[in-house]
Structures are given as C-alpha cells and as structure tokens.
Amino acid sequence: MSKYYQQQREAFKEFLRSSKTDWIDAIRQEFPGKKSEKIIAGKRREGLDIFPVYVKEDLPEKAPMLPRLKQENLWRYHEYIPLTQQVNVRQYNAHVLEALHTGASGLDFFGSGSPSPEISFWKALLQGVHTQHCYISFYSDGQAISWLEMLQEIAEDKENLKGAFYLNYQEQNAAVLQDQFEVLANLFSKTHLPHYQLLGIHSASLPYAGQSVVQELSYVLSFLAELLDHLTDQAIMPERILNNLEITLSTQPNFYLDVAKYRALRLLLTQMAAAYQVKREPYRWSVKSLSAKWNKTVYEPVGNIVRNTTEAMAAIMGGCNAITLLPHDFSYQKAGAFGQRMARHVSNILQEEAHLDKVNDLVAGSYFLENLTHQMVQKAWQEFVALEASGGYLQAMDKGILQQQSAEALNAKAHSVRVRQQIFTGTSRYVNERESVDVAVLTEIPDGAQGPALYESIRLALDAYVNRGNPRPTVDLLVFPEPAKAAFINARVSFIKDLLASVGLAVSEQIIDKPDLSENLEQNLYVLCGSTQFYDQKLPEWLSAAQLSSDVDYWLAGLPESSTHALQQLGIRGFIHAGADVYAILLNMIEKKGITL
Numbered sequence: 001m002s003k004y005y006q007q008q009r010e011a012f013k014e015f016l017r018s019s020k021t022d023w024i025d026a027i028r029q030e031f032p033g034k035k036s037e038k039i040i041a042g043k044r045r046e047g048l049d050i051f052p053v054y055v056k057e058d059l060p061e062k063a064p065m066l067p068r069l070k071q072e073n074l075w076r077y078h079e080y081i082p083l084t085q086q087v088n089v090r091q092y093n094a095h096v097l098e099a100l101h102t103g104a105s106g107l108d109f110f111g112s113g114s115p116s117p118e119i120s121f122w123k124a125l126l127q128g129v130h131t132q133h134c135y136i137s138f139y140s141d142g143q144a145i146s147w148l149e150m151l152q153e154i155a156e157d158k159e160n161l162k163g164a165f166y167l168n169y170q171e172q173n174a175a176v177l178q179d180q181f182e183v184l185a186n187l188f189s190k191t192h193l194p195h196y197q198l199l200g201i202h203s204a205s206l207p208y209a210g211q212s213v214v215q216e217l218s219y220v221l222s223f224l225a226e227l228l229d230h231l232t233d234q235a236i237m238p239e240r241i242l243n244n245l246e247i248t249l250s251t252q253p254n255f256y257l258d259v260a261k262y263r264a265l266r267l268l269l270t271q272m273a274a275a276y277q278v279k280r281e282p283y284r285w286s287v288k289s290l291s292a293k294w295n296k297t298v299y300e301p302v303g304n305i306v307r308n309t310t311e312a313m314a315a316i317m318g319g320c321n322a323i324t325l326l327p328h329d330f331s332y333q334k335a336g337a338f339g340q341r342m343a344r345h346v347s348n349i350l351q352e353e354a355h356l357d358k359v360n361d362l363v364a365g366s367y368f369l370e371n372l373t374h375q376m377v378q379k380a381w382q383e384f385v386a387l388e389a390s391g392g393y394l395q396a397m398d399k400g401i402l403q404q405q406s407a408e409a410l411n412a413k414a415h416s417v418r419v420r421q422q423i424f425t426g427t428s429r430y431v432n433e434r435e436s437v438d439v440a441v442l443t444e445i446p447d448g449a450q451g452p453a454l455y456e457s458i459r460l461a462l463d464a465y466v467n468r469g470n471p472r473p474t475v476d477l478l479v480f481p482e483p484a485k486a487a488f489i490n491a492r493v494s495f496i497k498d499l500l501a502s503v504g505l506a507v508s509e510q511i512i513d514k515p516d517l518s519e520n521l522e523q524n525l526y527v528l529c530g531s532t533q534f535y536d537q538k539l540p541e542w543l544s545a546a547q548l549s550s551d552v553d554y555w556l557a558g559l560p561e562s563s564t565h566a567l568q569q570l571g572i573r574g575f576i577h578a579g580a581d582v583y584a585i586l587l588n589m590i591e592k593k594g595i596t597l
Helices: 002-013 021-031 034-041 089-101 119-125 142-154 174-190 214-234 238-243 255-275 300-315 338-354 367-389 393-399 403-417 453-467 481-502 530-535 537-546 564-569 583-592
Strands: 043-045 048-050 078-081 108-109 134-142 161-167 196-202 244-249 286-290 322-324 474-479 506-511 525-529 553-557 572-576
Touching: 002 530, 021 034, 078 089, 078 338, 078 525, 089 108, 089 119, 108 322, 119 142, 119 367, 134 142, 134 196, 134 525, 142 161, 142 286, 174 196, 174 214, 174 393, 196 214, 196 481, 214 238, 214 255, 214 367, 214 403, 238 244, 238 255, 238 481, 255 286, 255 367, 286 300, 300 322, 300 338, 300 474, 300 506, 338 453, 367 583, 393 525, 403 453, 403 525, 403 583, 474 481, 481 506, 481 525, 481 553, 481 572, 481 583, 530 537, 530 583, 553 583
Parallel strands: 078 108, 078 322, 108 134, 134 161, 161 196, 196 244, 244 286, 286 322, 474 506, 474 525, 525 553, 553 572
Antiparallel strands: 043 048
C-alpha cells in the first residue's frame, strides 16, 4: 500500500462508523414526534419499500451481485427514425448520414412495415451508409421481415450486420400472437446473421399500458418464456434463442427505479437462462432503453430535454448497451431535424463532457440501489412465477389477468397525477403563464397515454377559447389577512396561483376585510384563502353574514380541521389542498366558465 493511502487510512480512523441505529437516532432528534416515525417507516413506490437510510447491512445476504460491466459494453446512441407512408427518401437519407456523423452509432426504424416494398427505397435511404459499421434495428409488425431481407441484399458485408429485429406485439388476441410466433420461428430457421439479434422484445409494444416497474419486468420474462417454449418446440435450441435476444425497456419518470430496473433485468435474464440450462453472465445481455412518451409535455417542451437527459443517465447508470431518445417535441409534432439533433446531443454531452463512459459501473456499491435492485429481482420473479402458474403469458392475457393488473397500475399512476403527487414541471407545477399554444398547429394532440395530458387537455381547451377572441377566464382569490400567520397564508396563496396557472386560468387577488361580497360580485368563481384556525373559528360566521350567491362557486384553499361539514352547508363547494383530486376541481372550474373539453 502506498504512503498516500496509509496516510488517508490513518486520517479516517478518527471518524467513527455510524450504524443504522445512529442514523435513525439522528432523524428522531432532527424531526421530533410523529414526523420522524413517518420518515423512518419509509414509503412504498410501485410496490417497493424505500427507506431514508441504507447501510451495508441492508444488502441481502445471499443476493447475487451484479458483476461490473465490461468496457466493451458501454452505451451506444441509436437514432429514432419513424417511417410513415409519406417518406421523403432524400431528406431521410440526409438525416441518417447526419446522425451517423454526429454521434449516433445505430439507426432504429419504427413503422408499419410498408413505406415502400421496393428494395430501391432502402438503397436510397441507406445510400452512403456503411452497414457493417453501424447498428440497424427494426421495430414493426411481421411485414418488416421484408425490411431485414432487403437490408441483407444491399449490405456491404452481410456477415457483419448488427442490430435487432423487433416484432410489434400490441395484439391482445392469443391467436394473432401465435401467428407472430410462427413468423419469428421462420425467421430463425431461414436467417443466419452471427451478429444480429433476431429476437427483440420491447416492453412498450406489449399490449398493456401503465404497468409498474415490477410488472414490466415480469411481463417481459413471461413473454420471453412463451417465446422460448414455442421456438424450442420448433427445434430451435434455447442457447441460440438467448444468444439472439435483445430487450428494450421504456424509461419511467422515476430516476432511481429506472437505474435499478435495468440492473435487475440482467440478473433476471441470467436466472431465467439457468432454468433453460444456458449459462450467461449478466453483463453479456443486450439491453436497450427507449425514452418514454408518457411524461412528455406540450407546454414548456424544453423541459422534455431535461427529462430525456435524466432518463438517459438512468439507462447509462443501469448499464444499458444502447439508448434511443424520442425528440423533445415528439409529443406534439412530427419528428424534425432540430428535435432529433437535441436528443442526439444529450448522449454526446453525457459521454464527451460528463464522461460517464469512463466508469464501468457508475452505481456499484450504492447500498440503496443494490437493495432496490434485489427487491425488484425478488418481486419480479415472484410475479413471473405466478403468471407461469396461471398458465403462462397467453393464458393470463386471455383470462384478463394482465389487463386487470395493468389497469390497476395505470389508475394508480393517474391518481398520482390528479393529486399532483407526480409533478410535471412547467405543466402541473411552476407554469410559464405567458405561454400559449395554438391547438390548430399541433400535429399530435396529447391523449390519455401521457401523464401531463390531464392538465394539458384543459389548458389547450382554454387556450383555444382565448384564441377565438374571448378574454382569458379569471378566478378571484379572496385572501383573509392575519399578520401572525402571513407566511402560512402566503404559501397557500402561492399554491392556489400555481394550481390555477397549470390550466391557464388568470388570478385576481383581493384582500378581504369585511364580510359583504354582494357589492363586488363580478365573477362566478371564487377561491377563499386564510389560515386553518380562521376557517374553524371565524369563517362560518363570516359566510353567514356574506350572503353568498347560489349561482357562484366558492372553493376553500386548504382543509379545515373541524368545520368542513358546516362550511359546506354555508355554501363552500369544496376544498383545495394537498392530496385532493385537483384535476377534478380544475375541470369543474373551467366548466363553470363555460369551456368544455
């Protein structure tokens, strides 16, 4: 040991190692009472237990450790290229060449399988591309086999073709999926490409939306088991199938869950391969990441660049071999050169400036992430075993088990958005009030598959109303001042203003010092804001004297401790507070203003 490290070890001797008990005692001293116990108890996120403090003892004793990733498995960037019926081949070829010259090492083609059946289309599209030096992958239906066949014909070096072939498994009919399996079996029997992954499974193409992280992993395993059983029945050896496997997972809005998810997938695949008597090290699996559409916003689209960045970092830290990022403006318009370039530069910056490629395993030794990884492995394997016990993936689908599980998870996600537990910066919080979107220019209207769409659908309807020449609807905020509680009341005022701005409602703030409102009623919607003590002790009397109009909606900022029922009897329609279904409240408000979605 060098002299430097000897001195360093001596210097750290005076620092005592803190046990978990020491950390918990520190939390109790910092947060006395019930709050400390709530913090110590942790919370559950998508069925996983997350605690505030982790030490080495929190690692499972017999859990398999993930080997450090090998240097050759550092990530590649694959360009997202959607193929539609109206494809300008020259523009697409220019885009492909620019992408490959500015950071991309792969091309991911997404489409229906038929922009053109002619080989001339692919020759023109890939003109100037040295196919043996980049990865070319296809995400499509069974017709895309013709894409792969044409690629082999035009390839400069067929034996060195690299990439993956992904079938689209969005059908919810077992018979149709069986036909897809036959297509795949024929592909394995007729195609011999030593470096090309013939079996690509993309979690987002499975016919369910909204599943939790654990469900996503267990569904992929169950679907893979179904494929393995079918292909081995066609005399295709498990080792060949698994050697030709690539899996793409979609990112989630939660950074740490994503990091653990990609790590857990490698361990789960190794565990599954062992069941088929195939030995494979965790780092040898081919794992990709595709950024999610679910959390991308129409308003403040620049925030989507930040989302892409954190999602890419999670995939990289989780050990993905490749990442594909949707352009930041994908949620509201067709892919364009600027959006594609910005997505590509996210990977370039993380590699060339953040130097995340210089460390083999960025999160090795993190007690929290190791614990979270092994929780996922355990729970996903349990769900996978349960699915197999119910008859496997296809039977679980026919019985409606997967649909029910996914619907429950999607409802939980939607609830977290409705109560603003799941935040979308620039959309449901911290809104740029000056921003307005013209619905007429949108090529992609947000739908229920996107989390921010709940708020953005209201705001788009309101902006359309304003763009037709109408004044922007205003909500009067009536503030009851109390000098001793000024900070608390100001916080409530900020909460209400931020909430109303999330759907484009303007706010007119008034300080109220007398109970009579009848002289100044100009709006049909008011929000009252004061202290909780004022609500319980003085507001009932104030409302009785104020002569509230039955044609006007009155909402209360906060939740009284004892006078809720009495206030409703006196004309308060509802209460706006943390944990309330604010989406439903906002929907009621704009309907009161005569605006419908």
